Amino acid sequence: MFKAFLIKYGEIGIKGKNRHLFEDALVHQIKYALKPVDGEFSITKEQGRIYIETLGDYDYEETMESLQRVFGIVGICPVVQVEDEGFDKLAQDVIDYLNKRYPDKNKTFKVNARRARKNYPMTSMELNAALGEKILDAFPEISVDVHNPDIMLNIEIRGKINIYSEIIPGPGGMPVGTNGKGMLLLSGGIDSPVAGYMVAKRGVKIDAVYFHAPPYTSERAKQKVIDLAKIVARYTGPIYLKVVNFTDIQLYIYEKCPHEELTIIMRRYMMKIAEHFAKETGSLGLITGESIGQVASQTMHSLAATNEVCTMPVYRPLIGFDKQEIIEVSEKIGTYETSILPFEDCCTIFVAKHPVTKPNINIIKRSEQKLEEKIDEMMKEAIETAETIVVEAE
Ligand code: ATP
Ligand code: MG
Numbered sequence: 464m465f466k467a468f469l470i471k472y473g474e475i476g477i478k479g480k481n482r483h484l485f486e487d488a489l490v491h492q493i494k495y496a497l498k499p500v501d502g503e504f505s506i507t508k509e510q511g512r513i514y515i516e517t518l519g520d521y522d523y524e525e526t527m528e529s530l531q532r533v534f535g536i537v538g539i540c541p542v543v544q545v546e547d548e549g550f551d552k553l554a555q556d557v558i559d560y561l562n563k564r565y566p567d568k569n570k571t572f573k574v575n576a577r578r579a580r581k582n583y584p585m586t587s588m589e590l591n592a593a594l595g596e597k598i599l600d601a602f603p604e605i606s607v608d609v610h611n612p613d614i615m616l617n618i619e620i621r622g623k624i625n626i627y628s629e630i631i632p633g634p635g636g637m638p639v640g641t642n643g644k645g646m647l648l649l650s651g652g653i654d655s656p657v658a659g660y661m662v663a664k665r666g667v668k669i670d671a672v673y674f675h676a677p678p679y680t681s682e683r684a685k686q687k688v689i690d691l692a693k694i695v696a697r698y699t700g701p702i703y704l705k706v707v708n709f710t711d712i713q714l715y716i717y718e719k720c721p722h723e724e725l726t727i728i729m730r731r732y733m734m735k736i737a738e739h740f741a742k743e744t745g746s747l748g749l750i751t752g753e754s755i756g757q758v759a760s761q762t763m764h765s766l767a768a769t770n771e772v773c774t775m776p777v778y779r780p781l782i783g784f785d786k787q788e789i790i791e792v793s794e795k796i797g798t799y800e801t802s803i804l805p806f807e808d809c810c811t812i813f814v815a816k817h818p819v820t821k822p823n824i825n826i827i828k829r830s831e832q833k834l835e836e837k838i839d840e841m842m843k844e845a846i847e848t849a850e851t852i853v854v855e856a857e
């Protein structure tokens with residue numbers, strides 16, 4: 464019954480001259496989200512509103528699911544749009560709407576009329592009263608409740624007239640593309656896809672980097688990361704994923720440095736390489752899935768040691784989350800099932816039995832001096848041979 468949707472978005476932070484940037488980004492992301500959906504859509508901006516009109520048949524469920532992944536959308540209202548052909552016609556359209564949408568009339572309602580076009584011959588109050596009366600006449604079982612109605616019947620008088628009574632919640636946040644770009648360190652685990660999702664929700668476009676260590680990590684482990692990026696891309700739009708061959712660096716560290724420091728030193732080189740790509744491609748910060756105390760490499764001491772090599776901000780949106788809370792988000796966004804597939808990522812292979820939990824930065828730096836001979840060359844090689852994959856949502 465619905466041929467159009469009215470999109471509600473948050474007003475905060477989009478006042479003034481940035482408003483059109485916000486709206487344009489939202490329209491762009493809506494188009495991207497609807498691309499794989501069965502149906503054809505036309506999206507228009509109009510007086511602080513975004514409308515999606517459907518051209519021909521479309522899949523309602525799929526459309527709704529896709530729109531619920533677009534950051535910046537606060538509510539999705541399936542709307543019936545009618546021409547203004549006088550009050551009697553409007554009353555009839557409203558009655559038709561209620562008939563189709565609510566076969567069971569044993570409900571309470573309230574009319575909430577608003578005029579964006581002030582030359583309409585009735586005031587909002589007059590419309591509320593007159594339409595309410597027509598509805599009560601048409602349906603004996605229905606009754607009015609102005610405080611807590613089952614049906615809040617919105618009537619908006621604009622160029623056309625909008626009739627709607629449902630606001631399906633969107634994900635909130637800001638449209639991707641309104642807040643710069645960040646470089647996500649994406650592993651095959653549970654945490655980093657959630658971290659990417661959370662930062663993207665604030666309007667940040669996401670690039671990603673994955674470090675693999677063939678033959679110690681398999682093609683399937685890499686495919687798993689690509690699959691995770693595909694799921695995250697449903698929310699963020701296409702993700703440019705750098706796949707870095709980290710094997711030689713890892714082996715070299717393994718050969719030269721104390722094994723209990725291995726993870727920290729590896730992490731530091733990952734950060735350096737990630738930062739290189741971030742600078743090269745215009746990202747303004749790094750993003751990781753770290754959370755305080757989750758494992759030895761994520762104690763406050765370890766995070767300080769990892770962070771010490773970075774010159775850009777490192778965003779760790781999961782920093783205060785328990786694992787269970789992270790899992791809940793990953794289930795909600797659809798990455799969990801893929802994350803728990805059993806393909807090893809490069810860190811588990813070289814993991815020490817007793818990793819340091821309180822690394823001392825000076826000691827770590829001294830260990831790293833043993834790498835001086837070859838490490839710069841190896842980093843250069845890793846950067847130059849990195850593969851770039853453009854990951855689209857599927
Ligand atoms: P995740 O579930 O995201 O893998 P984790 O709990 O396994 O996290 P670690 O393995 O300690 O934690 O990794 C911490 C963070 O470092 C990850 O969230 C991710 O951002 C980054 N990271 C770890 N391994 C890799 C990798 N192979 N490639 C890219 N980033 C990585
Ligand atoms: Mg991991």
